[in-house]
Every structure is written in structure tokens, then in C-alpha cells.
Amino acid sequence: MTTQASSAPVVKAAKTRTIRVRIKRCDGPAKAQRWETFKVPVGAGANVISVLQTIGANPVTVDGTPTTPVVWDSGCLEEVCGACTMVINGKTRQSCSCLMDVFCPNEGDEITLEPMSKFPIIRDLWVDRSRLFDSLKRVKAWVPIDGTYDLGAGPTEGPKQSELRYTLSTCMSCGCCLEACPQFNLETDEREWDTAFIGAHAISQARLFNDHGTGKQLKGDRLDALMGEGGVSDCGNAQNCVKVCPKEIPLTESIAAMGRATTFHAIARWFQSND
Amino acid sequence: MVMPNAQRVIVVGGGLAGLAATVRIAEQGLPVDLFSMVPVKRSHSVCAQGGINACNEVARQQGYSEYQHFDETIYGGDYLADQGPVLEMANWAPRVIDLLDRMGVPFNRTSEGRRDLRLFGGSLFKRTHFSGATTGQQLLYALDEQTRRYEAQGEVTKYESWEFLAPIMAGEGDDRRCVGIVAQDMRTMQIRSFRADAVIMATGGCGLVYGKSTNSVICTGGAASRCYQAGAWYANGEMIQVHPTAIPGADKCRLMSESARGEGGRVWVPRKQGDDRKPSDIPEGERWYFLEEKYPKYGNLVPRDIATREIFDVCVNQHMGVDGENQVYLDLTHMDPEYLTRKLGGILEIYEKFVGDDPRFTPMRIFPTVHYSMGGLWTQHTPGSYRPDTQHGDHQPGWQAPIGTEPGMGMQVGAPNNMMTNIKGLYAFGEVNFAYHGATRLGANALLSCIFDGLFCGQGVARYVKEHEPAEKPSTAMEASLFDSAASAEQTKADNLLATVGKGKESPETNPYVIGRELGEEMTAACTVVKTGERLGTCTSKLAELRERFERVRLGDAATWTNQSLSYTRSVGDMILLAQVIAKGSLERQESRGSHYRLDFPDRDDSRFLKTTIVEYHQGDADEHRLSWGDVDTSLVKPRPRTYGKVDAKADTKPDKEAEPASTT
Ligand SMILES: Cc1cc2nc3c(=O)[nH]c(=O)nc-3n(C[C@H](O)[C@H](O)[C@H](O)COP(=O)(O)OP(=O)(O)OC[C@H]3O[C@@H](n4cnc5c(N)ncnc54)[C@H](O)[C@@H]3O)c2cc1C
Ligand code: SF4
Ligand code: SF4
Numbered sequence: 001m002t003t004q005a006s007s008a009p010v011v012k013a014a015k016t017r018t019i020r021v022r023i024k025r026c027d028g029p030a031k032a033q034r035w036e037t038f039k040v041p042v043g044a045g046a047n048v049i050s051v052l053q054t055i056g057a058n059p060v061t062v063d064g065t066p067t068t069p070v071v072w073d074s075g076c077l078e079e080v081c082g083a084c085t086m087v088i089n090g091k092t093r094q095s096c097s098c099l100m101d102v103f104c105p106n107e108g109d110e111i112t113l114e115p116m117s118k119f120p121i122i123r124d125l126w127v128d129r130s131r132l133f134d135s136l137k138r139v140k141a142w143v144p145i146d147g148t149y150d151l152g153a154g155p156t157e158g159p160k161q162s163e164l165r166y167t168l169s170t171c172m173s174c175g176c177c178l179e180a181c182p183q184f185n186l187e188t189d190e191r192e193w194d195t196a197f198i199g200a201h202a203i204s205q206a207r208l209f210n211d212h213g214t215g216k217q218l219k220g221d222r223l224d225a226l227m228g229e230g231g232v233s234d235c236g237n238a239q240n241c242v243k244v245c246p247k248e249i250p251l252t253e254s255i256a257a258m259g260r261a262t263t264f265h266a267i268a269r270w271f272q273s274n275d
Numbered sequence: 276m277v278m279p280n281a282q283r284v285i286v287v288g289g290g291l292a293g294l295a296a297t298v299r300i301a302e303q304g305l306p307v308d309l310f311s312m313v314p315v316k317r318s319h320s321v322c323a324q325g326g327i328n329a330c331n332e333v334a335r336q337q338g339y340s341e342y343q344h345f346d347e348t349i350y351g352g353d354y355l356a357d358q359g360p361v362l363e364m365a366n367w368a369p370r371v372i373d374l375l376d377r378m379g380v381p382f383n384r385t386s387e388g389r390r391d392l393r394l395f396g397g398s399l400f401k402r403t404h405f406s407g408a409t410t411g412q413q414l415l416y417a418l419d420e421q422t423r424r425y426e427a428q429g430e431v432t433k434y435e436s437w438e439f440l441a442p443i444m445a446g447e448g449d450d451r452r453c454v455g456i457v458a459q460d461m462r463t464m465q466i467r468s469f470r471a472d473a474v475i476m477a478t479g480g481c482g483l484v485y486g487k488s489t490n491s492v493i494c495t496g497g498a499a500s501r502c503y504q505a506g507a508w509y510a511n512g513e514m515i516q517v518h519p520t521a522i523p524g525a526d527k528c529r530l531m532s533e534s535a536r537g538e539g540g541r542v543w544v545p546r547k548q549g550d551d552r553k554p555s556d557i558p559e560g561e562r563w564y565f566l567e568e569k570y571p572k573y574g575n576l577v578p579r580d581i582a583t584r585e586i587f588d589v590c591v592n593q594h595m596g597v598d599g600e601n602q603v604y605l606d607l608t609h610m611d612p613e614y615l616t617r618k619l620g621g622i623l624e625i626y627e628k629f630v631g632d633d634p635r636f637t638p639m640r641i642f643p644t645v646h647y648s649m650g651g652l653w654t655q656h657t658p659g660s661y662r663p664d665t666q667h668g669d670h671q672p673g674w675q676a677p678i679g680t681e682p683g684m685g686m687q688v689g690a691p692n693n694m695m696t697n698i699k700g701l702y703a704f705g706e707v708n709f710a711y712h713g714a715t716r717l718g719a720n721a722l723l724s725c726i727f728d729g730l731f732c733g734q735g736v737a738r739y740v741k742e743h744e745p746a747e748k749p750s751t752a753m754e755a756s757l758f759d760s761a762a763s764a765e766q767t768k769a770d771n772l773l774a775t776v777g778k779g780k781e782s783p784e785t786n787p788y789v790i791g792r793e794l795g796e797e798m799t800a801a802c803t804v805v806k807t808g809e810r811l812g813t814c815t816s817k818l819a820e821l822r823e824r825f826e827r828v829r830l831g832d833a834a835t836w837t838n839q840s841l842s843y844t845r846s847v848g849d850m851i852l853l854a855q856v857i858a859k860g861s862l863e864r865q866e867s868r869g870s871h872y873r874l875d876f877p878d879r880d881d882s883r884f885l886k887t888t889i890v891e892y893h894q895g896d897a898d899e900h901r902l903s904w905g906d907v908d909t910s911l912v913k914p915r916p917r918t919y920g921k922v923d924a925k926a927d928t929k930p931d932k933e934a935e936p937a938s939t940t
């Protein structure tokens with residue numbers, strides 16, 4: 001949101017029309033994927049969610065074959081929970097904010113929906129992103145407080161600092177940055193998670209907590225994790241992540257900051273071990 | 276690791292209430308099993324935008340106090356909330372904020388590095404703390420992180436993508452208590468039982484009963500309904516908040532937070548009916564700022580039920596809506612765009628994203644929509660020892676807090692029955708209970724009540740488990756058959772639903788999605804802004820029809836793996852029952868109070884209805900949803916007319932004596 005003539009999608013009350021929706025479906029893990037196409041009537045304001053709901057109420061493909069309602073993940077429907085992420089027309093994004101008035105404004109327009117490919121499929125468009133949350137454990141993404149009793153306020157911080165932390169903290173663990181990253185690959189074996197590339201999402205979260213007055217107590221542990229196998233040095237600097245992040249989180253800055261911090265940390269550790 | 280015989284607590288729901296409870300209880304050394312339909316970080320609390328209320332030093336020096344926060348909450352809720360818990364919540368609020376601050380919530384800061392504050396509805400003081408316009412997200416993440424910390428230590432076990440189906444009860448009469456739950460894995464569809472010494476329901480609201488609302492897709496109220504069907508009482512169901520400012524949409528109505536008005540947003544329509552000029556071309560004098568005109572004191576920041584009814588009146592009765600439609604302007608364009616981005620960025624983006632206009636330059640078009648349920652599972656508490664009626668006389672808002680209002684005086688700290696339902700061992704925290712908001716919730720008080728419940732009442736749960744019945748007979752020592760039969764009962768229900776696939780002819784009559792949609796439309800038409808006995812009568816018959824059709828419901832997916840249709844269909848059945856409870860309360864409460872407005876009974880009637888509606892389920896009875904009236908504790912603040920200084924308020928009502936900030940800067 002910059003100027004009045006911003007690049008915001010121009011959404012004007014579109015006419016009711018029928019669009020074609022191609023969906024890559026899958027009945028479960030280790031099952032083959034297949035494409036199904038649906039014809040769906042849409043009106044003004046429709047989004048991928050309302051399209052999937054319409055299909056769900058009457059699941060019949062374009063050639064008249066009855067099928068099952070499509071399975072997908074969603075929550076807030078206002079692009080703040082991260083649940084509904086999928087690959088739409090080849091690009092990963094949230095489906096709730098994907099408006100038909102922008103993507104399919106005309107009669108007969110087509111849209112394709114696929115599940116993310118870097119996470120194991122549960123069914124249809126729903127994938128299992130546990131690894132994303134697991135990586136938050138890997139970098140101890142929390143402030144180590146002394147319990148929940150009243151001990152007064154937290155550390156004060158200036159507005160600049162709190163705005164930066166706020167920006168980092170709006171990460172909704174959606175996984176777009178991981179889907180787009182050439183270094184981040186599908187890993188179904190949980191035992192490999194701790195050594196596979198951790199990805200921009202958790203690196204940026206490590207920065208968030210290292211930047212907090214109390215959070216920095218665990219800075220060393222976080223940097224240790226990021227220096228290990230699958231840590232920050234595995235990033236190939238392709239910068240895809242920052243381009244797809246819906247929250248415009250400065251991921252490459254975070255990666256650079258954590259890269260520098262791990263270097264300093266390594267030197268400090270080297271000196272310590274040679275004391 | 277946990278000993279096999281160790282006591283455990285189950286928390287159902289990982290929103291703010293559930294996570295706060297989880298952390299507090301895990302901290303007491305009790306292992307917690309945390310169930311949620313979605314990864315907890317994606318719970319509905321993430322949607323909350325505007326902020327969280329608490330008395331603070333700046334407001335205090337202008338004459339505000341915890342006591343006034345309490346008073347505002349009671350007045351806002353039209354006296355229907357029991358006063359002890361509310362006083363306790365207001366007293367603890369500043370400490371809740373401090374704790375969140377320590378957890379690292381990036382609250383907006385002043386240039387000196389202190390927490391910034393904004394104005395919110397129902398108060399003349401700045402007492403709302405916020406984190407951009409995504410406060411709920413930031414608070415939820417902070418609690419999610421603390422939960423993860425305990426999870427990493429093995430003290431919390433998460434069951435995400437598990438759906439709660441039923442509580443498990445043991446014993447009879449006075450000994451009857453909740454000792455576990457039945458749940459279903461939404462991926463594998465496995466149904467099984469889990470043992471626990473206490474179960475906390477923190478499953479949020481029921482907006483989906485109305486089809487489209489501001490709520491997330493999982494807010495069906497299904498979990499609350501299942502507890503109700505298992506014998507838990509449901510209270511004040513008719514108290515449903517319709518938020519004045521939302522963006523109507525095809526799949527949901529997105530909220531435009533009250534903070535937009537708190538930061539200076541103004542509501543208006545053109546004075547001339549059908550004026551089709553661009554809003555920017557309509558001069559100031561030809562705009563009707565109807566809220567400011569009618570409520571000079573609170574202006575755009577009257578409580579939600581009032582703003583909603585005024586907007587509704589302007590559009591529906593006077594046909595003065597913008598472009599002749601049901602919409603009014605919410606205007607921020609007179610303000611500095613940079614300031615707006617800093618303070619409201621998150622919500623302005625939502626508008627821009629979903630409507631296409633930039634609200635910093637074009638007034639938003641908004642209309643009221645269903646938002647919050649003040650009613651919920653009935654809960655109890657142990658009152659504190661504070662007795663203001665004898666010691667302090669009539670309190671006037673704005674007075675210094677009387678001596679003795681320190682914590683622990685409204686609700687006893689650590690009492691095992693705090694926020695326990697009528698079923699022993701079964702608790703209800705957060706939006707799913709009825710306790711804090713009476714007949715209308717003030718903006719930015721919900722986040723507070725959720726976290727307060729988790730922390731304050733979580734303490735009582737730990738006491739209950741360690742010192743009461745569960746200590747003598749933990750759930751792990753109970754017969755396996757009890758748990759097995761509960762699980763198989765739920766399995767049978769699921770199997771019966773699955774067996775309907777392909778049976779009979781496909782028809783909208785028995786299509787779960789169609790039934791769900793008709794339910795939403797009916798409830799929105801009959802049970803929201805303006806209710807009448809006659810319309811509620813029709814609604815009652817319609818609900819009976821939907822219920823009958825649901826008996827014949829026909830599922831569209833036979834999958835034994837990740838069957839979302841099964842989960843949805845089951846919740847439609849549960850929502851219909853909850854809708855009946857809401858309609859019943861609406862019909863029987865023959866008065867108008869807070870969010871409940873009866874055109875045929877437009878006045879508040881304290882003599883008959885300063886009472887809680889409590890509904891108890893008696894399956895198969897002619898009077899299936901048995902309603903009784905519970906007393907309301909009004910010992911601290913005596914009911915006064917709730918006019919918010921409206922200029923055409925009836926002459927016989929005494930003017931409010933509301934404290935105003937000492938300085939208006
Ligand atoms: C758009 C919006 C904006 C808001 N803004 C504000 C604000 O600014 N300030 C304010 O104070 N309040 C605000 N509110 C209200 C507030 O957000 C909610 O009341 C509050 O977040 C509810 O929290 P909760 O913990 O009770 O439940 P929720 O956050 O709704 O969480 C419910 C949990 O229960 C789980 N669950 C539900 N059913 C089941 C089941 N059957 N089995 C297993 N798990 C289940 C869910 O997975 C979820 O984890 C807003 C509400 C909305 C809709
Ligand atoms: S910059 Fe690094 S993390 Fe980002 S996409 Fe490239 S390789 Fe992946
Ligand atoms: S960093 Fe951005 S893209 Fe990555 S998970 Fe967070 S919000 Fe999504």
C-alpha cells in the first residue's frame with residue numbers, strides 16, 4: 001500500500017459467469033495424483049474458498065462424473081492464519097485472498113489448484129506442514145521467561161525496534177517461502193528434519209528472538225542450530241523466498257543477519273575453546 | 276517422561292484461552308494433552324485485530340482505574356454478567372499485559388519505548404494495548420511459543436488435527452465427573468478415548484451457526500454443543516454480538532476492526548437519499564454523521580450493539596444506505612496515510628485485498644455482521660471476600676477503586692470451581708463460556724477474558740486435580756470399559772453417517788451443505804439485530820424442519836481417510852441444536868438488553884429479566900431444551916439506564932455519571 005494509484009487489484013463488481021477449475025487431487029499418502037476439472041458459477045467477490053465450497057455442495061466434474069468434495073485446509077479466510085496455502089496457477093499463495101474477479105474475470109476462464117509439493121500430502125490440497133512447526137523447536141523460537149506469574153513488565157524497546165520485531169513476528173508459518181526455495185526439499189522422514197535445510201521461515205524467527213531483550217538469552221543455542229547441518233549456510237541465496245512471502249517479511253535480510261551472527265559466534269566459540 | 280499413572284489434564288482448543296491454560300497448568304508440573312482441529316498457531320484467535328484492554332498508568336492519572344474498567348464492562352454488558360469474575364478480570368488486566376510483554380509481544384511503542392494505547396468502544400479513556408492491527412495474532416503467537424517450549428520439554432503433548440467428539444463421564448449424581456474425552460484424528464479418521472483428570476473446553480465461538488460471520492471456518496460451536504448434549508448447561512445463548520463494521524463477502528464477512536473508529540474513523544451516509552456522487556465529492560455539510568449526532572459524547576465509539584442498531588436503522592428502516600444498499604461509509608480519508616499505515620496497516624490491507632480500494636483514500640463500505648457469542652457454557656466460580664455493598668456504599672464510576680478491590684476479592688484465587696461447568700471436572704474457558712461479557716462484549720475485552728481464564732482459572736484446575744477427587748481416584752485407575760464404550764458410541768455415530776453415502780436419491784433436502792446454508796440464513800434473518808416473537812416462532816419451526824431433514828442427511832463422501840464431509844456434517848447436526856438453544860433464549864427473554872433487541876419488547880425489564888437464561892438438554896422430551904432463569908450477581912454496580920448519553924434518550928432516565936479523562940489530549 002503505497003500511493004493512491006497503488007497496484008491493488010482493481011475489483012469491480014464482476015458479472016456472474018462460469019469458470020473452469022482444474023484441481024490436482026489425491027486420495028491419500030502414496031496414492032497417485034490425478035486432475036479433475038469442474039465448471040463453477042461465480043459472482044462478484046468469489047474467491048478460491050467459495051469456489052471449493054460450491055464444488056463441495058455438488059461435486060460433479062465437467063464431464064458429469066460424480067466425485068467427492070475436495071479436501072483443503074483453511075481457517076481465518078482473511079490471510080492471517082496461513083492455513084489455506086496452495087499452488088495456484090503454478091505460484092504458491094493463500095487461496096482465501098485469491099479473488100476470482102482478478103484471476104478469472106471472464107466467462108470460461110480457467111484456474112489450476114495444486115497442493116504444495118514440499119510437504120507430504122494428506123489428501124487433495126491438504127498437506128502436512130508439521131515440519132515447519134518442528135523447525136521452530138530447532139531454533140528455540142521463544143522467549144525463556146521465568147513462568148507466568150506477575151513479575152512486572154518486559155524490557156522496554158524503542159518504536160523502531162518493536163516495528164522490526166512486529167514485521168518479523170507477522171510470519172504465519174504458511175510455508176510459501178519453503179515451497180519456493182530451491183534448497184528446501186520434501187522430506188517425509190522425520191528423523192531427517194534436524195539435518196535437512198531449515199529454510200527461511202525458521203531462520204527469520206531465530207532473528208526475531210535473538211533481537212528481544214530476554215530472547216537473546218538463547219542466542220547461542222539458536223546460532224548453534226543454524227551453524228549445524230541444514231543451517232543457514234545451506235541457503236543458496238536464490239532469494240525466491242522473499243519474493244513470495246505474503247507478509248513481505250525481509251527474509252533475505254534475516255538470512256544475511258543470521259549468517260553474520262553465526263560467523264561471529266563461530267569465531268567466539270573458537271576463541272573460547274582455545275582459552 | 277510421564278509416569279503411566281500420573282495425572283493429566285486435557286485442554287480442548289488451542290486459541291488464547293486454551294494455550295494460556297496449557298502453559299499455566301504445565302508450569303504446575305501437570306502434563307497437558309492439547310487437542311485442536313487446526314495447528315494451534317492457526318486458531319481463530321489469530322484473527323483478532325484491535326487490541327486488549329487494561330488499566331494503565333496514563334489512564335490512571337487521568338482518573339481511570341481497574342474499577343472503572345470493571346464498571347464499563349458491566350455497563351457495556353447491560354448488567355447481565357456476574358460481577359465477581361469481571362472485577363477480578365479487570366483487576367488482573369494490567370498484569371496480563373505485563374506478562375505478554377515479557378513473552379515478547381511486539382506491542383506498539385511510544386517514542387520513549389513504552390506501550391502505546393488507543394481508544395476503543397465503550398470507554399472515554401485510552402486503555403487498549405495493541406500490536407499493529409493484528410493483536411490477536413501476536414498474542415496467540417506468544418502463547419504458542421511458550422507452549423512449544425513446554426512441548427519441547429515433553430510436558431505438553433499436542434494432538435493437532437484431532438476433533439473433540441464427546442466428554443467422558445464417570446459416576447452418578449454428586450459423584451459424576453468428567454474423566455476424559457473421545458476424539459477423532461481428522462486425517463486417519465481413528466476414533467479413540469483419552470483419559471484425563473480434568474478437561475478444559477476452550478473451543479471458542481459459534482459464528483458458523485449464522486453461516487457467514489467474522490469467525491474462522493472451524494467456529495461451529497460443535498464442541499460446545501456436544502458438551503451441552505452430554506449434560507452441560509448453556510447460558511445466555513441469545514446474546515450474540517453483531518459487529519457494526521464488516522465487509523460483506525461471498526465466503527465470510529471480514530471484520531473491519533473497531534480500532535478503525537478508535538483511531539478516528541467516522542461513520543456516515545449522504546444526507547440526501549440516493550445521492551450517487553463519489554464520497555469525496557460530497558461536502559462535509561451534506562454528510563450525515565449519525566452516530567456523532569445522536570451520541571455526542573461517545574460518537575463513533577458507542578458499544579457495538581448500539582452502533583449496529585443505528586446502522587441497521589439507517590439502512591433498513593430509513594433506506595439511507597449508500598447507493599440504496601445495506602452499507603454505510605466508514606471513513607478514514609481525513610487522516611494522515613502514514614499514521615494509518617503504522618497503526619492500522621493489517622486491517623487496511625485486508626480491505627484493500629478483498630475489496631480493491633485503498634481505505635486511506637476511499638471511504639470503506641461496511642455493514643453489521645455476526646461476530647461474537649457472549650453466551651456459552653454455564654460456569655461457576657467462588658466469590659472473593661470483597662463485600663462492597665456493606666462497606667463502600669454505591670460506587671460511582673470514575674471513583675478511585677475502593678479499598679479491598681485488590682486481586683482475589685472478586686473471584687477467589689485458585690478455587691477449583693472457577694469456570695467449571697455444572698459437570699465436575701469439565702471446565703469452559705474463553706469465548707465458549709458465558710461469564711464475562713453479559714449482554715454485549717466491549718471491544719478488546721475478549722482477548723483479555725480468554726487469557727485471564729487460562730491463567731487465573733487454570734490455577735484452580737491444577738488445584739482440583741491435585742487436591743480433590745482426582746487425587747483420590749485418578750482417571751488412569753478407572754475401568755477401561757468406561758472409555759472403550761464411550762469411544763465405540765462415537766464410532767457408531769460416525770459409521771451411521773458414513774452409511775448414508777449413496778443411500779436414496781441425491782436431493783437438496785438431505786444435502787448437509789444445503790442444510791447448513793439454510794440454517795445460517797434462517798438464524799441471520801431471525802436471531803440477530805432485531806428480533807420479534809413472531810419471527811422467532813417461524814424460526815423455531817424452521818429449525819425443527821432442519822432437524823428432521825438432518826435425520827435423513829446424506830453424506831457425499833465415503834472415504835475412510837481424511838473425510839472432511841463427515842466432520843462438517845456432524846457439526847451441522849450439532850449446530851442445529853445450538854441454534855435451537857439460541858432461538859429459545861431469544862423467544863423467552865421478553866425484553867431488550869444489550870445485543871438482544873426485541874422489537875415487541877423494546878425496553879430493559881430488570882424486574883423480570885435481570886436473569887441468566889440457563890438451558891439444559893433433555894433428549895427426546897417435549898420440552899427438550901429446558902430453560903430456567905438464574906440470578907445475576909449485581910452486588911457491586913447497581914443497574915442504571917444504559918444510554919451512553921444519547922441526546923434523544925427518554926427524559927425520565929437519569930443522566931449517566933460517567934467519568935471523563937481529566938485531560939483530553
Ligand atoms: C475478526 C475478529 C476480530 C477480533 N478482534 C478482537 C479484538 O481486537 N480484541 C478482542 O478482545 N477480541 C477480538 N475478537 C474476539 C476474540 O478474537 C475471540 O473471542 C477469541 O480469540 C476467542 O479465543 P478462544 O481461545 O476462546 O477460542 P479460539 O481462538 O476460537 O480457539 C478455539 C480452539 O478450539 C479448537 N476447537 C474448536 N472446536 C474443536 C473441536 N471440536 N475439537 C478440537 N478442537 C476444537 C480450535 O481448533 C481452536 O484451537 C475478534 C474476533 C474476530 C472474529
Ligand atoms: S535465499 Fe536461501 S532460503 Fe531463500 S529461497 Fe534462496 S536458498 Fe531458499
Ligand atoms: S516467512 Fe513469509 S512465506 Fe515464510 S512462512 Fe512466514 S509468512 Fe509464510
Ligand code: FES
Pocket residue numbers: 073074075076077078079080081082083084085094095096097
Ligand atoms: S484461511 Fe487463513 S490465510 Fe487463508
